[in-house]
Amino acid sequence: MTTTLQDCRALDAQDPLRPLRDLFTLPEGVTYLDGNSLGVLPRSAPGRLAKAVTQEWGQGLIRSWNDAGWFTLPQRLGDKIGTLIGAGPGETVATDSTSINLYKVLSAALHIASRDHPGRKVVVSERDNFPTDLYIAQAVCRERGYTLELVDDGRIEEALGGDAAVLMLTHVNYRTGAMHDMAALTSAAHRGGVLAVWDLAHSAGAVPVDLHAADADFAIGCGYKYLNGGPGAPAFVWVHPRHADAFEQPLSGWWGHAAPFEFTPYYRPAPGIGRYLCGTQPILSLTALECGLDTVLAAQPLGGMAALRRKSLALTDLFMRLVEERCAGHGLGLATPREHGRRGSQVCLTRAEGAYAIVQALIARGVIGDFRAGDRAAAGAQPDILRFGFTPLYIGFEDTWHAVEQLRLVLEGAEWQRPEFKRKHAVT
Numbered sequence: 158m159t160t161t162l163q164d165c166r167a168l169d170a171q172d173p174l175r176p177l178r179d180l181f182t183l184p185e186g187v188t189y190l191d192g193n194s195l196g197v198l199p200r201s202a203p204g205r206l207a208k209a210v211t212q213e214w215g216q217g218l219i220r221s222w223n224d225a226g227w228f229t230l231p232q233r234l235g236d237k238i239g240t241l242i243g244a245g246p247g248e249t250v251a252t253d254s255t256s257i258n259l260y261k262v263l264s265a266a267l268h269i270a271s272r273d274h275p276g277r278k279v280v281v282s283e284r285d286n287f288p289t290d291l292y293i294a295q296a297v298c299r300e301r302g303y304t305l306e307l308v309d310d311g312r313i314e315e316a317l318g319g320d321a322a323v324l325m326l327t328h329v330n331y332r333t334g335a336m337h338d339m340a341a342l343t344s345a346a347h348r349g350g351v352l353a354v355w356d357l358a359h360s361a362g363a364v365p366v367d368l369h370a371a372d373a374d375f376a377i378g379c380g381y382k383y384l385n386g387g388p389g390a391p392a393f394v395w396v397h398p399r400h401a402d403a404f405e406q407p408l409s410g411w412w413g414h415a416a417p418f419e420f421t422p423y424y425r426p427a428p429g430i431g432r433y434l435c436g437t438q439p440i441l442s443l444t445a446l447e448c449g450l451d452t453v454l455a456a457q458p459l460g461g462m463a464a465l466r467r468k469s470l471a472l473t474d475l476f477m478r479l480v481e482e483r484c485a486g487h488g489l490g491l492a493t494p495r496e497h498g499r500r501g502s503q504v505c506l507t508r509a510e511g512a513y514a515i516v517q518a519l520i521a522r523g524v525i526g527d528f529r530a531g532d533r534a535a536a537g538a539q540p541d542i543l544r545f546g547f548t549p550l551y552i553g554f555e556d557t558w559h560a561v562e563q564l565r566l567v568l569e570g571a572e573w574q575r576p577e578f579k580r581k582h583a584v585t
């Protein structure tokens with residue numbers, strides 16, 4: 158039986174998470190399927206930021222480090238993030254960018270590996286990992302005398318023997334939305350004496366994560382995607398307590414010192430995760446991130462991540478089904494696994510030709526997704542991708558219907574072939 162617009166409206170009417178949409182400012186006439194790239198503006202953020210600027214900065218000035226709680230923001234926000242990723246209190250900090258935090262944890266992981274298994278000199282990752290992760294890993298490997306071995310999904314476990322020291326993976330793939338089994342791969346890594354570093358950029362706030370249950374060693378993740386922290390929001394870093402005191406990360410700035418305001422000439426790392434801070438923190442950005450985190454935490458009384466996950470799977474299932482029913486015969490393929498346990502919170506379509514222009518034509522119709530280029534050098538050459546992120550906090554079933562309808566119109570009218578949709582912008 159095919160799905161109708163009325164069915165979608167009925168699903169919205171029954172959706173217990175529907176009221177959460179009011180926590181956001183959504184632009185008129187826009188269906189936003191790009192929250193996996195930049196989350197939308199929390200309604201509370203402009204007022205909260207205005208207060209931070211005019212009162213905390215304007216009036217409180219230097220006193221606000223203590224009086225407004227600025228000094229402990231990385232830890233306070235880290236604990237809020239911790240509740241979404243299965244971390245204990247005091248194990249996570251919100252700070253720096255994902256790229257920088259990866260540099261810190263990968264350095265720490267290689268330090269531990271070189272102590273425990275000095276002969277092993279390989280970091281294993283996935284060829285299809287997000288490029289910044291691979292670029293940072295290349296630099297850390299160069300500095301520490303390791304090599305980075307890139308394998309394809311499905312060949313990861315067999316790369317964990319021999320010389321492997323660290324496995325570095327992104328839990329949910331940014332291009333395809335495919336999700337790894339974190340517990341299984343971590344356990345395979347540990348069986349081979351390999352440490353597991355997880356990037357949760359497309360997982361935190363999107364899918365349930367339990368770092369302790371998986372027994373992960375290190376994790377990092379992004380603040381501006383599903384956590385709605387705003388453009389360039391601080392990222393986060395988590396270290397398993399068994400490793401937190403094992404190494405002073407290489408960016409040993411004064412904010413990671415045990416007593417920064419003693420101003421002593423020699424570095425003494427703070428105990429635990431505090432040493433993963435570097436310098437003075439971006440307070441306004443952290444303030445905005447807290448507004449974003451609070452939107453995700455607002456789902457707690459309604460079932461939390463489990464409820465968000467249920468709705469996310471229902472939305473992505475619906476999107477796949479509607480594309481098949483209503484856009485058949487237009488050359489679209491599916492890059493995202495159908496199996497629930499293998500899927501994040503996005504759906505990626507493929508098309509041999511015109512993926513970029515189709516996304517541009519959709520944006521002109523108010524449906525915002527994005528485009529990711531295929532890896533032409535990969536085995537079997539990956540096609541270009543039309544990527545649609547589903548954030549169940551603010552996306553509903555009728556939105557999903559509407560997005561597929563616009564896609565159908567763009568394809569049926571060959572609208573995407575207009576020259577203005579083929580011009581490439583700097584940011585895709």
Ligand SMILES: *Cc1c(COP(=O)(O)O)cnc(C)c1O
Nearest residue numbers: 254255256287289327331356358
């Ligand atoms: C979004 C994303 C990043 C972003 O890193 P930045 O340092 O914030 O630019 C890194 N890794 C992955 C896997 C991502 O999805």
